[in-house]
Amino acid sequence: MTHWDHTPAVGLATFLTLEDITRAGSAFYPTDPDENGEPRFSLPHAQREFAETPVLKLIREARNKGYETICLPLTTEKWKERWEGMCLLPGVPAPELGVTESRESGSDRPEGEAAQAVGTEVSEDCDIERKKRERAEAAEQWRVRPAYLMDEVTITRLDEADGVVVMISDWLELDAEDDGIRHDAEIALKQELAYASYLNIHTAILPAPRNRSHAASYARIINNCLKNTPYIYLSVRLPIYNPTILQTQAIPSFPTGSSSGSPGLGLSPGGILPTPPLPSLVISPDATSSPTSSGISSESEMNATWEMWDLIRSICDYNTRLTLTLDLTPPLPTKLGVLSKWAAESVRYIFLPASTFIANTKGYPVLPKPTQCFIRDSMIHRPTVIFAGANANKHLRGGEAAYSQYIQFLEKTSPAVRNAQKAGSVENFAQGYQDYLQAPLQPLMDNLQSMTYQTFEQDPVKYERYEEAIFRALAEWPASERVVCCVAGAGRGPLVARCLSAINRSRRDVFVYAVEKNPNAYVTLQQRKQREWGDRVQLLFGDMRSLDIPELVDILISELLGSFGDNELSPECLDGAQRFLKSTGISIPSSYTAHLAPLSSSKLYNEARVTKNTESLETPYVVMFQAVNILSGEKPDPNGQCGSQIQECWQFEHPRRNAVLDARGIPLTNNHNVRSARLRFWIPHAGVLHGLAGYFEAVLYGNIGLSIHPHRKDQIAKDMLSWFPLFFPFKEPLYLPSNSELQVSIWRLTNERQVWYEWHAESFLTIPITPGSRDDLSSLQPASGISQGLASPLNMPSPLADDESFFSTNNRSPAQPQHHQQPSRSMTLSGLGHEVIKIGHTSLHNPGGRSSWIGL
């Protein structure tokens, strides 16, 4: 757990290039050789072993400049040359042998000379064949026993590797079209990682995937490396979006060899492949559409790199040693909404070349607005920013330090960091608990600890809201009447104290009962009565569902609320307490509602499945969200079929009116507290669903309430600390394309002993019906039936198409929001029909409360 107030959110790193290392080396070692052709060293051989090396010198200088992490390539140009010579070339380059010209001009020569030339060619051909064979043999030997020569690596000593992050050779094409090249790149990667591990290096940054059609191969290789190299962290370097998509010209492609053949045969016909200067994606034509003629990129194009990442981390089974290095080399689009999905990913590094900076009016380096905003928002990940080329004097003023200082300025002005540092804010209170999964409290079944009550009592807002609600209720009571209040579930007494304070303010004649079933807290209550409250309060020890109290009460005050409102069994407890409420009496709270939103967070997904058992993925958790992204659109979708970003599930009201009671006034069963909701969310940007975010809002009295609803909490109960949201995980991530619809079903169920939730989700896509594109008679029929609306484009019924009952309104809750409409075919203005096709679903979570429940 980390604390924002003591440690900076951002780490600083520098990227040292091969040129930097070569330059340091040439300054270090003498260039003039001695009489035997060996370099002349000023130190004798024995001392040289302990002297500073060029890499150590560079590292020391970088540390003096304030960089905590040093990134450098592990291999040299020498290795690249040898590997390419062995693995890319079918033969020896023609210029080396000088045969090209003789082959081309041979026919112009006199006969004798020509005959001689033929003889020479034969022997040269033999020579080429021999060299080819030698290289093929060398490659085979390397494949069996991969090893470097000393000058093929930049680091040779353990001390040189201390605190270093290595950049894996960026010319390795793990996603090459050519099977042979891919295979050899995999061997080379494993060799590099093995050497990095030997040097105790903890993190390696991988070259960016470049070829969408072989992204799965890239991912398979990374997965294999993660399995075979147990300790090292791998970080995939990715441009935040495909920079080519903002250009109107055609997407460039790098020449690659054929995909036939077997490994190791040198199949690339084109010789050495050019290495692209920047990591950029080549999206094969079948994978995405080309940029639109207007130059405005479509959502799917903007998503290309994220989808690549999603594929890679999914194939790697969300391995926690796999992280992201976001490359911010290309300028960011101004439409930042599409980038919000990176908030839910494990962004470990941000690669930032000096060339991304622009000069401000004074000549200092600053970042373009969208990049500034993105980096500020990225502070939640506590990333390390890797500067590249900061020492190249690209900007007039400020020198190398200006880049780091600017990023530190962005850190200070980041809303996330500011909130976390502001005393009294929820973020500050929650230090160290961000994205940490906690089992929800069960105050009915368990007896809370004094420390837990103490933490509650630190909340300055909750008790103030309660006092205000009680005060307003009393103020409206006829002044002549005696009022009886009951605090049901008094804990250590803070609501009793607030009740007395509201009574004083209202100048009413009020008597207070305080009920508590926790025997330990009851001791504290006795002490407070003796010292503070005296005869104004009568304590009653016992369960409010069965205890008798001396008289009926006018105002029943309770705080039995959970993050989802009803999840600490407030409805069930108040059902019992309602026995001693007068028929004219009121409850504070008078109602509460549960709310849901679909959420993406690889961090939370990984946390929930850490134990690898079903239970942990079928349990709702209390979580202070940080690295999460709410997937639903802020506004209802353009067709008006879906509801808003966060939607209401159900409501409980007190006093409740609809239960059948026994002779004691207690409901015969708990069936009236069963609820269900089916919510339709619009998903504007592609993302992966990992769970549901649960929130509550409560009306205490009149317009006084409590809320953790993200859009409403600041107006209703700003800086309230008592509740973090609830997280309902999904066992399997569900990919949701842009502009899709997510239907979430959630149930609150019960038996005599328990209450539990079950949840499930389905995804749908609305697609236009192109006239004449298919042999589909149903497209000619009016847009009315559900089954029509769910027909697949091939006219195959979707799994739910025939089950009309599924969509019939079976929800008995009166609080059911209006946006629970049926999916139906809609007509566009152009007159083309649309149809809804099902694209995926999750399993049903927690059936029968098998994994998680709340004890009654």
Ligand SMILES: C[S@@+](CC[C@H](N)C(=O)[O-])C[C@H]1O[C@@H](n2cnc3c(N)ncnc32)[C@H](O)[C@@H]1O
């Ligand atoms: C969430 S705590 C609130 C305590 C205190 N009112 C406050 O606001 O700090 C809920 C309290 O209600 C008590 N409680 C829960 N169910 C109860 C029941 N059925 N009868 C009596 N007390 C109950 C718990 O022991 C606990 O002290």
